[in-house]
Amino acid sequence: METPSIRIARPADQAALGELDRAVWSPLHAVVPAPQPPYDPFFDSTHRPEHYLVAEGEQGVIDGYLRLVRPTPLACNAHVRQIQGLAVAGHARGRGVGRALLRAACDEARRQGARRITLRVLGHNAPARALYEAEGFTVEGVLPGEFFLEGGYVDDVLMGRAL
Template identity: 40%
Template sequence: MTENRVTVRRAVESDDAVLLAIDSFAWDASSGFPSFGAADHDTFFTEARGPDAHLVAEIDGNVVGYLRLENKYPFEEGAGVLAINGVAVTASARGQGVGSALLDAATAEGKRRGARKLTLNVHSTNLGARRLYERHGYVIEGTHPQEFLIEGNYIDKLSLAKFL
């Protein structure tokens, strides 16, 4: 077994191009929405979702993935609930602990912010991601049957959560 070379840090503005490239290739019909591709954009960061909303994973100094972590609700009654609104890892870095490192960092960041819960959504067809989330303590809170029609198939959306 190789030593874990994955490090996670906060994103910075200069990560924009590499994160856009990762976003362009990381999603397929089992995990994302073919009609909404990053190839349609010329920047990864937006005014609403800047570097502060992202954790970046590196192996040997090369950016290989990201996790978007945001407040789930814009009102005070929902304070303490953070949403993971995207996790992407380059194909070449999959199976090297990048997703786990990002989820561990999200848990640490959630605790640092005083959050009580992390939530995320995943396509029912994305079995690899589902296994990863379950290994990290996420449980299914809800199933949304036939939420999406992707490439002629109805896909259920699963809502998962982890209490901190």
Template identity: 40%
Template sequence: MLIIRPSAAEDAVQLIAVDNSAWTVDSAVSDNSWTSPEEFLKRCPPGSQIVAELDGVVCGYVQSRNPTGLPSNDHVTELSIAVHPGYHGQGIGRRLLQAIEEQARAAGKRKVALRVLASNPGAIEFYKRCGYVEQGRLVQEFFLGGRYVDDLLMYKLM
């Protein structure tokens, strides 16, 4: 059974495994290689993420934050989401998006935004199916794997 819940300290090792499996040169701009669970917990303290747990295994997460930290931008939250590739196609990403959108609405947010690399067409299509639309493109924003890659900005109004 799929459980969607706030992250806990004991999830750190499994969340690191999700990061290590989900983020590739086509899907991420940085290497999320964590040196330890303690380092992970400093940057992602318990409760800062919503996790998906299936049969005792943490297989995905979503988190959000104000993209600029400015009060005038407080109505916007920018999300980051990852699902272990072994769990794709099971509705886990959609459930995580629903959970973060519900959290955003409850907090009075009007807009949920995200960034996705143009080299990740599967994720782009997934976000479109979930109601997100492209609002802009940062052309050749990153140099990854020997090539320049655009960064797409997408959003959904609450």
């Protein structure tokens, strides 16, 4: 299995990232309704290209992305980065794309001077939780029944790790 090429997103990736985001939408990880046309732009003033790591496969096809940002604008929290979205295209699942994006996010967070990285994951998303745990993230808190999705209450699981 070849390690995917990971890079910072470019403005020209907007259409492909939007398409990928819509294709992978699932109640397993999304707390917002399924996207409907007309679609909002993928990038906006708070979701800028430099916030995204992109996994690029053969012929430049985008196989996945990860959003890495500061969790708050507070100076006292500047040492933390948060993963706020991870998506892998169906054709690329099981090929190490998610793992490569997580490892690249840790490297990028360190490069930015961070000492910690955190994320939130829905309690019922067992595949994502297993991947995060395999990459050194531990459960640091649980907000029980935080979301009501598809007729049931779902926990919001807070995970993190030192860098």
